[in-house]
Amino acid sequence: MTSMPSAAASTGSTGASTEPSKAPAATAEHPGVIELFALLAYGEVAAFYRLTDEARMAPNLRGRINMASMAAAEMNHYEVLRDALERRGVDVVPAMTRYASALENYHRLTTPSTWLEALVKTYVGDALAADFYLEIAGSMPGEVGDVIRSVLSETGHSQFVVGEVRAAVTASDRQRHRLALWSRRLLGEAITQAQYVLADHDELVDLVMSEGGLSQMTDFFDKLQNTHQARMRELGLA
Numbered sequence: 047m048t049s050m051p052s053a054a055a056s057t058g059s060t061g062a063s064t065e066p067s068k069a070p071a072a073t074a075e076h077p078g079v080i081e082l083f084a085l086l087a088y089g090e091v092a093a094f095y096r097l098t099d100e101a102r103m104a105p106n107l108r109g110r111i112n113m114a115s116m117a118a119a120e121m122n123h124y125e126v127l128r129d130a131l132e133r134r135g136v137d138v139v140p141a142m143t144r145y146a147s148a149l150e151n152y153h154r155l156t157t158p159s160t161w162l163e164a165l166v167k168t169y170v171g172d173a174l175a176a177d178f179y180l181e182i183a184g185s186m187p188g189e190v191g192d193v194i195r196s197v198l199s200e201t202g203h204s205q206f207v208v209g210e211v212r213a214a215v216t217a218s219d220r221q222r223h224r225l226a227l228w229s230r231r232l233l234g235e236a237i238t239q240a241q242y243v244l245a246d247h248d249e250l251v252d253l254v255m256s257e258g259g260l261s262q263m264t265d266f267f268d269k270l271q272n273t274h275q276a277r278m279r280e281l282g283l284a
Contacts, residue, residue: 074187078253080136082190083127085149085243085250086179086197088142090124092149093117093172100164109161112206116168123197130193145243152239156232162214166225169207170277171232177273178240181266182254212282226283233274237267 094117101113128138156171158164176198183194215222244251278284 074190076249076253078249078251079186079190080131080134080141081247081250082179082182082253083131083193084136084138084141085145086194087124087127087131087138088145088149089175090120090127090197091142092146092153094120094124096153097168100158100161100168103158103161103164105161109210126193126197144247148239148243148246151242152235155235158228162211162221162225163228165207165211166229166281166283167232169211169281170229170274171236173277174233174236174270174274175240177270178236178266208280215282222283225281226278229274229278229281229283233270237270 097113097117097120101110101117104110104113131138131141156167158167179194179198183191183198186194211225215225244254275284
């Protein structure tokens with residue numbers, strides 16, 4: 047998954063740093079950790095193929111190169127997760143295949159029809175998923191959280207996306223309105239598919255709920271709305 051800068055992080059909020067550090071709510075041996083790594087691994091592979099396909103939509107060589115660079119980063123992230131699973135004695139392919147249906151369904155429902163839609167999905171859609179995984183990482187023990195954060199690290203291509211989209215929507219109100227609707231659709235589908243994944247995988251649910259239970263997840267989905275609005279503003283869509 048091509049991770050973009052978290053809007054929550056970009057706001058400069060440091061409230062968490064003033065609180066005493068807490069012991070992780072889950073252990074590194076929690077069975078949900080394997081499920082989480084497997085889910086992330088399939089996400090990276092799916093993103094690689096998606097970005098490779100969408101590079102063909104680019105109007106110029108610069109756009110194709112940027113998409114290709116992001117796709118290459120996805121495979122590097124996949125290898126980190128593959129190695130983490132192998133250290134736990136887990137074969138990555140059958141483990142991650144269990145998540146193929148939900149993730150492929152998300153991509154099927156959010157297939158971009160234009161280059162600009164592809165860019166917005168890369169910036170907004172993937173960042174929403176990254177928010178979800180990073181929320182979980184915060185309650186994981188150090189080694190597990192470090193793996194999650196490393197594969198969701200900034201790839202350095204976000205300004206390329208922001209620049210192209212902002213230029214297009216500044217020049218055309220029609221594009222701005224159309225892409226704003228597309229962005230909202232990405233938010234809705236991301237939340238729906240996250241709920242489907244949690245509903246189908248008990249060990250993953252137990253891991254997610256280990257920190258604060260259902261109320262924490264409800265608060266998190268509310269927070270997604272705010273970070274999404276921040277990203278829309280960055281793209282000139284709000």
